[in-house]
Amino acid sequence: xxxxxxxxxxxxxxxxxxxxxxxxxxxxxxxxxxxxxxxxxxxxxxxxxxxxxxxxxxxxxxxxxxxxxxxxxxxxxxxxxxxxxxxxxxxxxxxxxxxxxxxxxxxxxxxxxxxxxxxxxxxxxxxxxxxxxxxxxxxxxxxxxxxxxxxxxxxxxxxxxxxxxxxxxxxxxxxxxxxxxxxxxxxxxxxxxxxxxxxxxxxxxxxxxxxxxxxxxxxxxxxxxxxxxxx
Numbered sequence: 001x002x003x004x005x006x007x008x009x010x011x012x013x014x015x016x017x018x019x020x021x022x023x024x025x026x027x028x029x030x031x032x033x034x035x036x037x038x039x040x041x042x043x044x045x046x047x048x049x050x051x052x053x054x055x056x057x058x059x060x061x062x063x064x065x066x067x068x069x070x071x072x073x074x075x076x077x078x079x080x081x082x083x084x085x086x087x088x089x090x091x092x093x094x095x096x097x098x099x100x101x102x103x104x105x106x107x108x109x110x111x112x113x114x115x116x117x118x119x120x121x122x123x124x125x126x127x128x129x130x131x132x133x134x135x136x137x138x139x140x141x142x143x144x145x146x147x148x149x150x151x152x153x154x155x156x157x158x159x160x161x162x163x164x165x166x167x168x169x170x171x172x173x174x175x176x177x178x179x180x181x182x183x184x185x186x187x188x189x190x191x192x193x194x195x196x197x198x199x200x201x202x203x204x205x206x207x208x209x210x211x212x213x214x215x216x217x218x219x220x221x222x223x224x225x226x227x228x229x230x231x
Contacts, residue, residue: 001220003042003116005143005151010050010077012156012210019051026081030088032216033121037090041220042116044146046124046139047081049073067131074135075100078125091120097129109145136190140197151205152219158209159227160189176228189229198231205229
């Protein structure tokens with residue numbers, strides 16, 4: 001692998017606090033990514049917004065508006081995490097599918113790939129820019145557009161299970177599973193739209209726990225202990 005897209009869940013970035021940011025967690029992520037960048041890997045990143053906003057749980061707000069708030073939550077996350085990355089010595093750029101004034105750059109494939117080839121870590125914020133699409137779908141879409149070799153999903157749990165391990169202590173973790181099985185068994189590693197995009201465009205996924213020591217580095221190096229989703 002040379003070029004990967006790293007999807008960071010908002011909840012994982014919040015650490016044990018469950019909301020906002022856990023700075024130690026974010027610095028740990030940045031230090032791992034710097035090792036990869038220093039070794040010549042090209043890294044793009046997407047963050048979820050769940051540490052700030054879960055609009056679908058609200059019954060009082062229009063779905064379109066709720067999704068727009070969620071998109072802005074991911075912009076805040078990406079700006080914050082990109083600054084942590086700068087703090088540990090990397091160059092970064094945040095792209096959005098809509099204009100955010102001077103805060104971000106407007107996304108285009110050419111600009112994003114050029115930034116990667118300059119050695120920058122790039123962040124894709126704002127999802128697809130449209131309601132009714134999840135951050136997962138936006139992440140897969142960007143991975144396909146920049147021709148990433150794989151999509152890395154860093155989650156609060158360490159892989160894909162046959163049931164929720166937080167509820168079922170007997171839940172079984174998959175070491176490897178096809179994207180078709182993920183869809184058929186409704187395992188929700190990513191949502192259905194994102195899963196179909198992965199399958200149709202042959203984008204493999206590697207799912208692992210963000211709290212594992214050097215989990216990101218191990219995953220890229222092929223030493224990870226999470227779940228490989230094949231296509």
